[in-house]
Amino acid sequence: MSHPRFAILLGLLLASPAPAAFLENERLDQPPGKPASEDVFARSPGMRILFGSYETTQVNVDAAGRNIVGDAANEPSIAVNPLNPQNIVIGWRQFNTVTSNFRQGGWAYTFDGGGSWTFPGVLTPGTFRSDPSLDVDASGTFFYESLKQNFRMDVFRSTNGGVSWSAPVPAFGGDKNWLAVDRSGGTGDGFLYGIWQLGGACCGNNVLTRSVDHGLGFQPPVPVPLLPTFGTMAVGPDGEVYASGVDGTGSTNGFVVARSTNDPDPLIPPSFHGDLVSLGGTMGFGGGPNPGGLTGQANVFVNTGQGLRRGEAYLLSSVVPGQTTLQPPDPMNVHVARREVETAAWTPPVKVNDDTVNPWLNWQWMAAGSVAPNGRIDAVWLDTRNGAGNMNIAQLFYAYSWDGGDTWSPNVAVTPSFDSSVGYPNQAKMGDYMTIVSGPAVGDVAFAATFNGEEDVYHVRVFPDCNGNGISDITDLADPSVFDCNANHVPDDCETAPVCLGAGDVAGELTLGKAAGGDLLLQWDGSCAGGDDDYAVYEGTLGSFGSRVPVSCTTGGGTSRVLTPATGDTYYLVVPSHADREGSYGRDSTGSERAPAAGACLPQVVLHCGA
DSSP states (O other), X not given: XXXXXXXXXXXXXXXXXXXXXXXXXXXXXXXXXXXXXXOTTXXXXXXXXXXXXXXXXXXSBOTTSEEETTOEEEEEEEEEOTTOTTOEEEEEEEESOTTOOXXXXXEEEESSTTSSXXXXXXXXXXXXXXXXXXXXXXXXXXXXXXXXXXXXXXXXXXXXXXXXXXXXXXXXXXXXXXXXXXXXXXXXXTXXXXXXXXXXXXXXXXXXXEESSTTSOXXXXXXXXXXXBSBOEEXXXXXXXXXEEEOTTSSOSSEEEEEEOSOOBTTBOOOEEEEEEOOSEEOOBSSTTSTTSBSOOBEEEEXXXXXXXXXXXXXXXXXXXXXXXXXXXXXXXXXXXXXXXXXXXXXXXXXXXXXXXXXXXXXXXXXXXXXXXXXXXXEEEEEOTTXXXXXXXXXXXXXXXXXXXXXXXXXXXXXXXXXXXXOOSSSSSSOSOOEEEEOSSXXXXXXXXXXXXXXXXXXXXXXXXXXXXXXXXXXXXXXXXXXXXXXXXXOGGGSSSOOOOOBOOBOSOEEEEEOGGGOEEEEEOOBSSTTXXXXXXXXXXXXXXXXEEXXXXXXXXXXXXXXXXXXXXXXXXXXXXXXXXXXXXXXXXXXXXXXXXXXXXXXXXXXXXXX
């Protein structure tokens, strides 16, 4: 289904492409200017944009929800409370006036999933701060890592959902820092990891520090092979630590990922192994639509769910394509590679964006990625494919994958267009990154855009939505009346004649015994079909097979059930299920399949085992 598209563009000025510039380290190069917020009349409506299925909301607004005219905000980092996904915190580089490069640590929080935001101000007002990186531990404590003008990091803690923060804790540091928190539930749960590049670094090649006391203090830094630069970090399901970027040693210009090789132990420093990873291109530094910054950093993320892909790591980035078979010459694409758990090898890169190649016109830049606990990978990026050849006219685009990044959904625009060349705060860039956190049904995105003619920070929730109803397909499929009989995570109503997988029948015996209190205990062997993951239990009157009715439409995958016996002579029947379809009710004396119950739990598709 196509959706109407419109753009809210206030006072935009199209600019010709700026010449490429060298990417510079952070520096304190201007004194603070007069904050734009002091002019109480310098206000405009806060931006809230509904575009197709997605609603984008401005984050850096005043107490009345209005835009502060004359300030700027970019380079946002987002964290979502695992105990309450409606509680989200975003930090960013806050420029109180676009007349000065002086920037501070801005932040905002929400308790309604991004419907409204509170922007209290900045951390330690008057202190130059940059490169914000936020994360959260398993108990819902948020952490904000911030780079100061002396290239040293502070880490702040918030135990009230981002409403307020602790005093800063020194955490060593250097430029282009990143933070990751262990939420594995293992021995390293609650450990914090911080990494940085060599530029302005405190401690030579020792570029990673760790906190084992929930951010109250940080251990001396340790070396990381290949010095990953301009990238994110992640912690896997067993507490393994990943750091991504480009090769900071200068020996190659390729992407790298370092992975810890020892189990988390507060008394033993982490050690690492580094891999060169092919993404079919190189990272973009300056020029193009973001003259003074990156056109996309490296993003590493790990599947921490309980499915078959648990422990898989992914590396995703916007890349300047090399001479590969992926595509002809093109200024920038989004590529992803996967680290296999069993072999520890990285797969060849896969292209995420699906635009028709228009050489040196279409930019897919500043990509970010994340993986949900159910295995869905979300990717977002800024895309100029609808910009009529202007590299500064972009939209936020979204795609997702259910098969470990091998294939991707059709790309969808999430926002109207905006001009990335306006609103610069005396600095010709929109920052170096945006961020996303993926939950079971949605991904929460923090990004910078210029919908109102200024650089501001926005939040949007992205999700698969095959029918355009503004609700995630995952939420739709939680409704018992919505089916997915081919188990592809797409509601059947969105597909033409889906090929249903079906379910088998119970192998072996069904036994009946006594349970406590006079109840009955039913036990059975599993299904003959290995994919069957649940069972329905039916009850009927002996001698009347058609009288059966469901007493339980699910056992949660278990192969036993305790039931209160019915009065009279009764029989019980167990039917496997898989992918919203029931399997066999057994065969009659002629060998024919018995018909399903009139009030069956699910439609029936029988998978004949061994056929």
